[in-house]
Amino acid sequence: MDIKSKRIAILSPVAWRTPPRAYGAWETVASNITEGLVGRGWGNITLFATKDSITKAKLHAVIEKGYEEDETADRKVWEMLQISEVMEMADDFDLIHSNYDFIPLTYSRLINTPVLTTIHGFSSDSIRPVYRKYKEGYFVSISDSDRDPELAYLATVYNGIDLSNLTVGPKRGDKLIFLGRIHSDKGTHLACEAAKKAGMDLIIAGIIQDQDYFDNLVKPHIDDKSIKFIGPVNPVQRDALFKEAYAVLHLNELPERFGLVLAEANGAGVPVIAYDRGSCREVIADGKTGFLVNTVDEAAEAVGKIEQIQPEICRKHVEDNFSIDCMVSGYEKVYEEIFRREEAKKK
């Protein structure tokens, strides 16, 4: 039987539309997996996402729109209705590929269909006991650095990004860019400090996830001249923003799990100066597509070396490692391995 005719359910979160209008990292990846599989000839892909989602696969939806986009939404209710729906339809699928954190695992022993979970990150240590209870399941990590030592993973499959949304500009921009959630995890205030030390302008883009953090540690830097805040950007605005970029500053305080924005910046030919924490060294080729640093001073110093980085090499690095095609090819291997193991169980 041709593997591409297998019936796959891709379970996306319902915080946002799939793909999201602006922010929504897990929904972005779920969308890229879905569309990537369809693009490579998989004929029986069903995306479980919000009703307003857009896909070339079959869409199965019970939730009108993302709970982050609807004030009346009760997150827990919508999550439970979404997740139980795919579980109740389990017999219609050969594989359920969950991009929805730990909750689906708690249904997985009640169905006969294998569940693959891409662990997009351990939001806190408190969720690890769930993964450990269900460690007989199939797991994929999104970087080698973001692995739980007690789980057996089938593979690391790096996130793939849609390169058609990203173009390399004719010349470097002259601004430093911070792009991501405004949260201490992402070190927005450190980007401000580094930009000042380097004596360059900074544009900050992203959703404010921690208002207190923004008010106390970021806002004081913003003068609407050398440091500007422009809010969240959609993919088109993001590509335009990258055209203005001299480099992206990503001085994350928390170890990065993957770091979509690193690959996106490189994909637009923009070098990245990132803290050497978590997966950053797996995404950035140090000295070739950006610089890994450990302090704000080192970050400011690295700004002075950006001319060494060639935009075309950044782009090529992403095409070779973080394209949707690379990711989907990785998942095809994982799916094949799961089907092989499931067949072996039956014998």
Added chain:
Amino acid sequence: MDIKSKRIAILSPVAWRTPPRAYGAWETVASNITEGLVGRGWGNITLFATKDSITKAKLHAVIEKGYEEDETADRKVWEMLQISEVMEMADDFDLIHSNYDFIPLTYSRLINTPVLTTIHGFSSDSIRPVYRKYKEGYFVSISDSDRDPELAYLATVYNGIDLSNLTVGPKRGDKLIFLGRIHSDKGTHLACEAAKKAGMDLIIAGIIQDQDYFDNLVKPHIDDKSIKFIGPVNPVQRDALFKEAYAVLHLNELPERFGLVLAEANGAGVPVIAYDRGSCREVIADGKTGFLVNTVDEAAEAVGKIEQIQPEICRKHVEDNFSIDCMVSGYEKVYEEIFRREEAKKK
């Protein structure tokens, strides 16, 4: 087959120990059902609750202690681990009796064991869609007034209270009492106003569930002389408190779903002055075990009529209608009906 040898799983919430040390209405009822069934000779009862729970039934636990009693607890994680556990053991039971709100319903179509849900209240309208999706399930309401019009209920089974914890004192106390969660739903501030109008002392007991409400609307009334706040009380302290009671004021702003405290007060021979909302008229016999009122003025006026109410009649009313035995007898009928219907399905 003797119905009392059927294997029943009683699923309690894990917010608190079962039974709770002080506050924890749903855990209290789940405990009373469990112990009541064991007391009436049911031989195969398993309580699913926290590990520190106390029961004469078999205890099955995966959660150390209530998430409200452990700062490190992640509520969602513990709920999922607790609920999935009973679902994964479903084949070991003839019936799962859930006292755990809407989440277990989302697992119910994946198992072969019938699930009975006692709906202890619709915490918000946002959870109704879950009940409506799973309306083929078995449901019990805790009062005739707290029913969803779209659900078919097997019965109303009033909560039963443990009368061994409540004693009628030799004479009436001289204080008005507010007992319950400190929250605008429960009208704590209205009790203060009514006590002042009636010119009597008030003792307020209970957990502060809404700190803003307490600080702004209740605290200003507290002078530690005529109006005192003593925090939450355990069952022993509660019985002592009732000894001081002239009457309980229960001027609930939200329609009551059942109103355990109404039955508890009456069980200790204490009359209740309650707003005529929701189930209060099902629990209080107006003019016999208390007075139903509609305003603070009427409540203050009713204080003047308390001598008409006889403590022994209050106690008798609870013994006849809201004892654990009454409740368990109600559930025995419900269980029997479920087994009958399940047998009919098999034929």
